Amino acid sequence: MRIPYDELFDGLLRVLLKLNFEHQRARLCARLFADASRDGVYSHGLNRFPQFLRMIRNGIIAVDAEPELAARFGSLERWDGKGGPGNLNAYRCMDRAIALSREHGIGCVALANTNHWMRGGSYGWQAAEAGAIGICWTNTMANLPPWGASDPRVGNNPFIIAVPRAKGHVVLDMAMSQFSYGALASYRMRGEQLPVEGGFDTAGRLTRDPAVIEASKRALPIGYWKGSGLALMLDMVGALLSGGCATYQIPADTERETNLSQVFIAMDPASVHSGTAVSLADQIVEHLQSSPLGAGEQVRYPGERVLQTRKENMANGIPVEPAIWRELQGLS
Amino acid sequence: MRIPYDELFDGLLRVLLKLNFEHQRARLCARLFADASRDGVYSHGLNRFPQFLRMIRNGIIAVDAEPELAARFGSLERWDGKGGPGNLNAYRCMDRAIALSREHGIGCVALANTNHWMRGGSYGWQAAEAGAIGICWTNTMANLPPWGASDPRVGNNPFIIAVPRAKGHVVLDMAMSQFSYGALASYRMRGEQLPVEGGFDTAGRLTRDPAVIEASKRALPIGYWKGSGLALMLDMVGALLSGGCATYQIPADTERETNLSQVFIAMDPASVHSGTAVSLADQIVEHLQSSPLGAGEQVRYPGERVLQTRKENMANGIPVEPAIWRELQGLS
Numbered sequence: 001m002r003i004p005y006d007e008l009f010d011g012l013l014r015v016l017l018k019l020n021f022e023h024q025r026a027r028l029c030a031r032l033f034a035d036a037s038r039d040g041v042y043s044h045g046l047n048r049f050p051q052f053l054r055m056i057r058n059g060i061i062a063v064d065a066e067p068e069l070a071a072r073f074g075s076l077e078r079w080d081g082k083g084g085p086g087n088l089n090a091y092r093c094m095d096r097a098i099a100l101s102r103e104h105g106i107g108c109v110a111l112a113n114t115n116h117w118m119r120g121g122s123y124g125w126q127a128a129e130a131g132a133i134g135i136c137w138t139n140t141m142a143n144l145p146p147w148g149a150s151d152p153r154v155g156n157n158p159f160i161i162a163v164p165r166a167k168g169h170v171v172l173d174m175a176m177s178q179f180s181y182g183a184l185a186s187y188r189m190r191g192e193q194l195p196v197e198g199g200f201d202t203a204g205r206l207t208r209d210p211a212v213i214e215a216s217k218r219a220l221p222i223g224y225w226k227g228s229g230l231a232l233m234l235d236m237v238g239a240l241l242s243g244g245c246a247t248y249q250i251p252a253d254t255e256r257e258t259n260l261s262q263v264f265i266a267m268d269p270a271s272v273h274s275g276t277a278v279s280l281a282d283q284i285v286e287h288l289q290s291s292p293l294g295a296g297e298q299v300r301y302p303g304e305r306v307l308q309t310r311k312e313n314m315a316n317g318i319p320v321e322p323a324i325w326r327e328l329q330g331l332s
Numbered sequence: 333m334r335i336p337y338d339e340l341f342d343g344l345l346r347v348l349l350k351l352n353f354e355h356q357r358a359r360l361c362a363r364l365f366a367d368a369s370r371d372g373v374y375s376h377g378l379n380r381f382p383q384f385l386r387m388i389r390n391g392i393i394a395v396d397a398e399p400e401l402a403a404r405f406g407s408l409e410r411w412d413g414k415g416g417p418g419n420l421n422a423y424r425c426m427d428r429a430i431a432l433s434r435e436h437g438i439g440c441v442a443l444a445n446t447n448h449w450m451r452g453g454s455y456g457w458q459a460a461e462a463g464a465i466g467i468c469w470t471n472t473m474a475n476l477p478p479w480g481a482s483d484p485r486v487g488n489n490p491f492i493i494a495v496p497r498a499k500g501h502v503v504l505d506m507a508m509s510q511f512s513y514g515a516l517a518s519y520r521m522r523g524e525q526l527p528v529e530g531g532f533d534t535a536g537r538l539t540r541d542p543a544v545i546e547a548s549k550r551a552l553p554i555g556y557w558k559g560s561g562l563a564l565m566l567d568m569v570g571a572l573l574s575g576g577c578a579t580y581q582i583p584a585d586t587e588r589e590t591n592l593s594q595v596f597i598a599m600d601p602a603s604v605h606s607g608t609a610v611s612l613a614d615q616i617v618e619h620l621q622s623s624p625l626g627a628g629e630q631v632r633y634p635g636e637r638v639l640q641t642r643k644e645n646m647a648n649g650i651p652v653e654p655a656i657w658r659e660l661q662g663l664s
Contacts, residue, residue, distance in 0.1 A: 073603035075407045076437025105408025108438045108599065133569055148631040149623035161565040163572065170568060172561045196538070196556055197529075204626045206528070218626070222555025224528055229504045229634040233493040236502060236616050237465055240495065240601050246612060248619040265597075267440065269572050271405035280578060284568055287580040291481030294536045294550070299480040302561040 001325065002317030008046065009034040011325070014332035015049075019056060021063055025088055032087045036119040037318045040309035041173075043182045044119035046320050050327060051255070052085075052118075060258050061085055061115050067092050070112070070243070075104035078243055081114030083258065090117040090136075091126060094264045098130045101266035111262040112244025116140075121173030121306070123264065124162030128169035133267040134162040139235040141250045141257040144177050145218050147228035150204070152217055154231040155247040156180070157238075162303075164269075165281040172302035176231040178220045184210040238263050333657065334649030340378065341366040343657070346664035347381075351388060353395055357420055364419045368451040369650045372641035373505075375514045376451035378652050382659060383587070384417075384450075392590045393417055393447050399424050402444070402575070407436035410575055413446030415590065422449040422468075423458060426596045430462045433598035443594045444576025448472075453505030453638070455596065456494030460501035464598040466494040471567040473582045473589040476509050477550050479560035482536065484549055486563040487579040488512070489570075494635075496601075497613040503635035508563040510552045516542040570595050 012030035021029060033052075037045030055061045065084030069077060077096065081089040093109040100107020117123070117138055127134025140155030156177040163170045179187075179198040187194055187210040197206040199213030199220045206220070213219055221227030239246035244261035251257060291299045313319070344362035353361060365384075369377030387393045397416030401409060409428065413421040425441040432439020449455070449470055459466025472487030488509040495502045511519075511530040519526055519542040529538040531545030531552045538552070545551055553559030571578035576593035583589060623631045645651070 072437075073600070074436030074438070076433075076599060076603055101408075104406030104436060105404075106406070106438055106440045106597075133572070135569075145626060146620055146623055146631055148626060148629035149620075150626035151624055153620055153623050161562070161569065163565065163568045170565065172565045174555070174558045174561065178555055178558075200626065222558045223506070223510055224554075226506045226510075226554045229506065230493070232616070232620060232633060233495065233502065233504045236495045236613060237467075237493065237599075239612055239616070240465070241599060246616045248616060265438075267408060267569075267573060268405070271408055280571055281568060284564070284571070284578045284580060288478055288481075288485055288564060291478055291485050292483055294477060294480060294482035294532065297480035299478050301564060 001322045002319050003325065004317055005034060005038055005314060008037060008318050008320065011328050011332060012046070012049065015053070015328060018332060019053070019063055028091060029085055029088055032091065032118060032122055034318070035122065037320065038310055038313050039121075039306045040313070041119045041121065042319065043180070046324055046328070048118055050324060053331075054255065055115070058255070060256060067111065067114070075100045075106055076108045077110070078241070079109055079111045081111050083113055083115065086115035086117040086260070087122065089114045090123050090262060090264070093262065094123040094126050094134065094136060094266065097264040097266040098127060098132050101132055101268040101271075105271045106265065106267045108241075109264045110238065110241035111264065112242035114260050114262055115258055116260065117262065119173070120158040120160045121171055124160040124171040124173060125169060127266050128162040128164040128171060131164050131268070131270065133164070133269055134160065135265040136160050136263060137234045137238065138260055138262040139238045139247050139250070140260065141252045141254070142247050143181070143219070143252070144221055144228070144231060146232065147221065147225040150218065152252070153248065154221075154228060155235060157231045157234040159234060163281060165285065167282055167285070168303065168307050170281065170285065170301050170303050171306065174222070176221050176227045176234070178222050179210075181214065181219070184214050184219070188214065333654045334651050335657065336649055337366060337370055337646060340369060340650050340652065343660050343664060344378070344381065347385070347660060350664060351385070351395055360423060361417055361420055364423065364450060364454055366650070367454065369652065370642055370645050371453070371638045372645070373451045373453065374651065375512070378656055378660070380450055382656060385663070386587065387447070390587070392588060399443065399446070407432045407438055408440045409442070410573070411441055411443045413443050415445055415447065418447035418449040418592070419454065421446040422455050422594060422596070425594065426455040426458050426466060426468060426598065429596040429598040430459060430464045433464055433600040433603075437603040438597065438599045440573075441596045442570065442573035443596065444574035446592050446594060447590055448592065449594065451505070452490040452492045453503055456492040456503040456505060457501060459598050460494040460496040460503060463496050463602065464600055465496070466492065467597040468492050468595060469566045469570065470592055470594040471570045471579050471582070472592065473584045473586070474579050475513070475551070475584070476553055476560070476563060478564065479553065479557040482550065484584070485580065486560060487567060489563045489566040491562075491566060495613060497617065499614055499617070500639050501635055502613065502617065502633050503638065505634070506554070508553050508559045508566070510554050511542075513546065513551070516546050516551070520546065
């Protein structure tokens, strides 16, 4: 089932206004959810909205809480998210990092006490649309065993890098797990094996069977030991800079996951610009796209598929799960 | 064969002085090479020194060139490496990023026109020893096929994150390839298969056979499509910020690889410190180390093995390849 973007946005907005979101905050929150679905990140668009509402009702997400500056030193700031909606907090902090980068070349905001930011790529696109290079990440609850361990002790800590480009921003949005639990469930429901190894069975053997990994809770970090190390570092830097919680302090329950720590870095390439930067970004992308193909696949730059999906979904409507869409309409 | 650290350092120093390195620069350069071997990164310590000398003789590395400030905007600076020794340039730029972080909370130096920095972890340890969080990366020549492609078009672009910690700094030093070509050669010479898939054969099938990957030149990025994307982003950000070359402009020949672009970011956690940061780093590491083991392995934090190796090598001498050590002695 597909619905026009405006209808999706309006549906989300009405529910948020009923929950007493201030008008401008409701609009931004609705847009961030609708944009995620529009861009093909369905898991963090409309499909995530029912859980977002449950976490408001459970008192984990405070509708009215706005992030506050907690400490400042030059172009590095520490903000307190006050348990507010994760996407609004994250958007505010990337916005502040961008402003700092215009003053100082580079700006960094470390955010404590926030909630799930939904689609991490949102804040990369936000930076790129403002003409800034953006780098941001979040910690999460423990959902990934560190390399050599049998139980989840690191988060999958999504990490985003965005580079502005006139012909289409280049935005990488990647978690530290090879496959998310959402992706594992999709493969299982389609009766498919994973295209590459995605985790371990309970005996510690690598496997492509999604159901086996869901049962063992032993998803694989990208690059085995490497992604495990990177996940740990992102957690450490986020918690130390923000003064917030580290993964080991965050409830390991997706319905209660809160007090996250995040980092937002923006760099203003124009501040040290020599005039060739824009065309260089195009040339790098064009060199990549002209690669000879291996094994009948396609060579894409990060963000390329997002733009294709966006165009298609704006033309044909945004795909929604009928049950979730009906639930949303019942609430408004 | 093992030799005392001081003997290794002195041997390197004598050769550098003969090549007309200024005295303080010779000492720092010798220390960076010796420290890499001391810490177990043999491939970028003494074992890399003969190639470093060849590249000086070939005119690729300019012994006397010192990096110069090219543009400045607040806490973001662009430096020109002038084709000088890569390790000296990188050390200087991380030093400058640390100084900027003390002034502004965060500092970033983007370096163009530099040479191979040898062991990337050096500059992470440097930041951590100065009490700063350090993040740095370099681009390289194309040595990794992007996901879906058959020929190398992205670099393995080593990426370093370091967090200072009283009980032992936590330093991640990882390239974007699952295995370096040096590692592939080691497995082949020992007659071993890789522990996990490390690349493709010429038909595009994943393989654990190191010789097959050496022949196909199709090494695997960490996390398959994910590391491929991350490698591209690191190259783009490095080249755009520094105003230097991107991977596609760098000669794809290890003996002629030059004009690299690098980024050095330092953050001063003390500038926004609440007093709990130090113990939090310890607690994160201790929680990781107390993981139940999976499949009889060990759970280590990034940098832990370095400290073990350092201790052992300082006590028992630094392992050196006899042929390379004799060659060095013949030069001095």
